Amino acid sequence: MAIVSSASILVQPITGELSAEGRLLRADPQLQSMQFAAGGEESGVLAVPGLLEIVMLTARLKMALSRPVIVADVEECNEVWVETRWQDDVVYLSILSRRPVDIPDDDDLHREVEIDTLSGYFSALLDADSLLISLEGAFPHAADRQFIGRPVEGMLGLDAAQRKALNDGISSEQAFQLDNVTVKDRPDEYMLKARPLYRETGNLAGYRLSFSPAQPADWAEDSSARRSDHGRILFGRELAPVLRQPLGRIIANAETIGVKLQGPLRDNYAVYARDIANAAKHLVALVDDLGDLEAVEQPDFETAPDKIELGDVAHRVAGLLALKAADHQIEIILPGDGEKVPAVAEFRRVLQILLNLVTNAIRYSPDGSKVQIDIAKLDDTACITISDEGNGVAEEDREKIFGKFERLGRSGDGGSGLGLYISRKLARAMGGDLTVSQARGGGAIFALTLPAG
Amino acid sequence: MQNRPEQLDGLLDAASFHARDNERLCADVAAMLFPRAENPPSEKMLAEITAQLTHIAVSLEREIRGTSSADDAPTSFLPGLGFQHDPALVDFLIARHAERQIEARLMANSDVMLADTLPARLLADGHHEIAEAAQAILVNSSMNRRRGKLDWSALPPEQLHMLSWRVVASVQRAVPDSGDSARSKVQTLLTRYDEAAVAGNPARKMLHLIGTSFDDELCDAANAGLALFVAHLAASLKLDEDHILQLIDRPSIAAFAVIQKAAGLKADQAMQNLRLLFGFDRLTPRDIALFEGGFDALKRDDAVGEVKNWRTSRDEYLATSRPGQTWPS
Structure with a gap:
């Protein structure tokens, strides 16, 4: 400023x-x-x-x-x-x-990078000589560093016509677009949008290349192109990124209006802006859930088992949700440092399940209460439980709650009714299970079992 | 005084708790500070941060439990608080560690008398707001030079709020009847707190009050003093002060050179600041040659772009506890 x-x-x-x-x-x-x-x-x-x-x-x-x-x-x-x-x-x-003071500049480039990151897209910055100077977002190539400092063509899989179009576009110092571009050694196709960047002096500073997943050429006409070999819509791969982009923009702009003070606002407008941002965030979470739902329902869905330690996962989950718990003065009680229960499961999937369970526990527990995470080994089974001091789950609902889109009559709390369904599917895919029972104090106790390590 | 065997058992138990806690803290700090494990943190840094974290939590617990004697220092449940896993809190303390290191180097390397620095001169300003801010800056600087222990009042408000209520919950768990008393004490404690004195705040306020009147001096670390110099860079680059302190304190000169380039400092001024804050004795001939060959060649736009990447990376890290892709190495 x-x-x-x-x-x-x-x-x-x-x-x-x-x-x-x-x-x-x-x-x-x-x-x-x-x-x-x-x-x-x-x-x-x-x-x-x-x-x-x-x-x-x-x-x-x-x-x-x-x-x-x-x-x-x-x-x-x-x-x-x-x-x-x-x-x-x-x-x-x-x-x-x-x-x-000057009214703050609207930092377009910074925001675009944030949106790309949020959307799962990626972007590249080129200097005036078309050398790659940085990569942002979900770049799909593990060896990203090897491309830095080199001509951008080196990281792309271009045919002769595309190469000419890229060079002509850059020479023109105008914005341009290329379809069906691939990254070197990767099969996915992207739409490349290029935008020139200028210095304050007016000279060309370089280009910003933005990569978003390409849509099939016959997207509009042929619905079969949107179906996989199994006949299902590839939501996670195709639709989710397309939905995340506009949602990302809605969130970024609504947050800017509601929080970033671009001039005076009537109080109700600021509230509206925050409502819009919250609704869009809810939709992004729903898109993520639907992507996961599609993945776990694939007949060939499988996880990548590894040796993990449940106490470690519990501590990480508590760290990630500490602020959310503190907002409600909820204390997360963790296993002692000396307690270790090894298990065989995919770490990020277990983390995903526990984040879902502890988030639910915080959401449905009274302020000032406790959420307890315990770990134990029973024969060949490793077990981690999350108990809360909420209203618990009625006996007749204890199976129903794991159903798809099951909300037990609740609404307006930000949930999609998919979290527990996906969590149980993931648990079972890892050779374990997820169940709920009643805690001693009347709250709910969710138990995730996994093969012991 | 003779300790009875059961007292020794209790002490050993508490000590082993702390040892495990500290070990995990070291791993956390290492992962957060050096996400690509390129520069392992020093034992000294880890020890200082651990000590500060413990001291802050103990000071809070004393306030909330109403104990004051060192003999009954409450330590039994501190490892269970989980405060050492909070990225924002650890990040804050890493910045305080960096601040002390840099302040010590500035004191050792600067030949400007304290009385001639900008904050000292502003003590005599006619506006009491400016004079008070100058005094707060000098008090914080003195505290850093003396390496005084931080207590709860040094925390940013959001951190103090969160930590206080965690301590209350833990006190309540340890002594179930003490809940009402602990809550009442923490409410009193929070009303005694004043953000105006917290690190970085007086300098930010001073910068607001003096505007552009001293821009040249603010680019000179020796004259401006560390707090105002950093606050000026932070305002120019839209970074927060703690981030800048961490960047200056990195083992490489690269990050500090880039932020000075992005802020528009001239090469001779930037080198002077490097000597003062990075430390003359730490600068190798290779560093100096690298700086002399690279600083002028680096384009300011590129430096600004890189700083933006760092900002995005840090925002992402603090929001998600995950390092971003472009942490400066």
């Missing part, structure tokens, strides 16, 4: 008092003016997104914060220094100074 001048330190800080929901209880006239300029009401929820964000964080953490915040209106954009404190359920807000 470019700094354009020094701050103006206010003789008297601008102050306000707000409820834990961000509603204005009292405000200095200048704060009221900012509220009205952002489309807010006199005693309504604070309409300046950056200020509201720090107020809500203060209310959640119940701590004194001190941060810069961007406040923009139609005429100018200021960085203000804000200090907040929490006392008796009221957030006290003080603005100490303000400094004009």
Whole structure:
């Protein structure tokens, strides 16, 4: 962010008092003016997104914060220094100074890289001499480093016509597109979109090549092209990437609108933007679940067994979900350091199952409760259990819950009804099983069994 | 004082817990810091981070349990807290370790008197906000030079909040009747906390207050002092301060050279900063030749692009606990 001048330190800080929901209880006239300029009401929820964000964080953490915040209106954009404190359920807000700043640039290239990564696509940056300088995202070749610093043609499988089209396109310094491009020694075909990059001086700096999975030429006409040898739609391979791209863009843009402060927003619009982002994230999770569903239902689906240690997996899962648990003051109780139970299974699949089970336990347990992970070896079986202090699963639902799209009447909690179905399929594919019973305290206890190592 | 056998058993038990905990912490830190295992972390770094983590947790537990004597230092359930597996917390402490290393090198290599540095001069500024920020910067710098132990008040707010409630849960588990008291104490503790004093914050605030008035001095680590120099780089490159400290403290000069190029520093200034912060004694003739041959040849746009890659990689790592593809090596 470019700094354009020094701050103006206010003789008297601008102050306000707000409820834990961000509603204005009292405000200095200048704060009221900012509220009205952002489309807010006199005693309504604070309409300046950056200020509201720090107020809500203060209310959640119940701590004194001190941060810069961007406040923009139609005429100018200021960085203000804000200090907040929490006392008796009221957030006290003080603005100490303000400094004009340029409105932040929309960092297109950075965002494109993020979206490619999110979408499972990949991209390449070339310098002005067409030498490859970096690869981002899910590049499908293990030996990615060998291509860096070399002409980009070296990493692509091009026929003569494609090679000419690539060279002509780059020479033109214009955007261009190539269909059915492959990466060296890899069978998958991609659509390559090339965009020139320019320096501030206007000279060509290089190219950004974006690779997305190619669609079959007869995609629109011939539905049989979308079916595998078994007659199933290849959702995970073909449809999922196509769906993830627009969803990724929706998430990136909605998050930017809701959080990144591209100017003043009415409070309800910021909420709408976050709702859009959350809905899109839900859809991405659903797309992932459907991709997994398709994979586990293939008759030839198999896992890659390896020697793993269940205590280690438990600790990793707890680490990944620590923040989510902390948000609900839920404590994850882990096996002791000395406890080790070896098993034979595919590590990432076991991790996937446990993430699903512990996420469910956190989601359906009351705040402030405990989720316990235990491990044990019983004869030739290694077992890991996840027990919670939620409402448990009724006896008649204990098989039903592993059904496809089974929600037990719940809705609106972000689940797709596929997680447990996929988890059990994965467990069985690894020679084990996944079951649920009632924990001593009345909650649910899920037991994943696997062949002992 | 004579220890009875059961006391010794208890101590040994606690010590073995810690030993296992520390061993796992070492593996975690190594994996996080050096995802491609190219540069193993030093024993010294691991020891310092482990000690800081333990000290922070003990200081928190003392506050929450209301104990103060060193004799009843509560340690029995610390290994079960899992705080050492939190990437953001470990990342924060790695940055503090880097900050202390760099601050020590700056002190050893700079010939600018402390009283002549920008923060010291700003102590006399007419605006009390500027003077207070300058004072906080100097206090933090002094703490780094003395290698004082960090306690709970040094943590970023989100980390402190999370860790406090974990300690409460653990206290409650150890002493079931203590739940209400622990919750009440942690709420009091959180209201005593003030983010304004936390590492990096005073410098960020100072930068906000002084704007572009001292840009030339801010590019000079000797005059600006470490905190303001790093805050200035962070604002220019949209990186966070902790990330920059870690990049400067890497065993290679490459990352520090690239961030200075991306921030638009001239070669002689960049070399001067390298001598001060990377350390004159650590610079080999090969490093100097590499720098002199490469710094001017490196295009600023390319450096900015590389810095963006690092930023993406770090964001991804902190969000998912997985290193990205382009961690600088």
